[in-house]
Amino acid sequence: MSLGAVLAGLVHLYTASGAVVAFLTLWFIEQSEFETAFWLMVLAVVVDATDGTLARAVRVKERIPWLDGDRLEDIVDYLNYVLVPTFFLVRADLLPPDDELWLAALPLLASAYGFCQKEAKTPDHFFLGFPSYWNIVAFYLYALETPRWINGFVVLILCALVFVPLRYLYPSRTPILRGLTLGLGILWGISILWVLYQLPQASFPLVIASLFYPAYYTILSLWLAARRR
Secondary structure, three states, X not given: OOHHHHXXXXXXXXXXXXXXXXXXXXXXXXXXXXXXXXXXXXHXXXXXHHHHHHHHHHOHHHHXXXXXXXXXXXXXXXXXXXXXXXXXXXXXXXXXXXXXXXXXXXXXXXXXXXXXXXXXXXXOOEEEOOOOOHHHHHHHHHHHOOOHXXXXXXXXXXXXXXXXXXXXXXXXXXXXXXXXXXXXXXXXXXXXXXXXXHOOOOOHHHHHHHOHHHHHHHHHHHHHHHHHO
């Protein structure tokens, strides 16, 4: 076996390690160690953000053509961006107690549909429909300590948006304003890490300030969708 094939296999193993991270996150959530769980969610994002670059660098599709890295990534992403944060919503008591189970089932079903769309990621590098950022949703509902009825309403709206064919930015690949989006994303990531460091007593003004980037992301996505029409 060539060195290139070994490196390609290691990249696939790196991607698959995200499933292990998901399992560990579920374990810590079950133990009510929510801050540790958030740090593991960050680790899952780091793996997801870097494995594609590594895969292209070692040309995994050429060297291991019989293994579908995109399918592997989708499996791992569903675990970390849907199953794990949905379980978090339940165990952290963020949903109305009488409705938490059926509300938790909705992201699992809606995102399963979203992941299975042939154009879940469009050829020009957008996500079609709400891109299942449930880890971010769980983080803000936890950090902001919003009332449970509001949390339930947020879950309902976002699940519905999975089925609405709006195009959302793919931050690392959408070419329009990519430099600005990545720069603001880095600043946002730093602010999130600082909030996580402060939990469970995070600075409320810092949490509010960090919402600037999600607002920018949403407004730019909607503006581009409107301009396209």
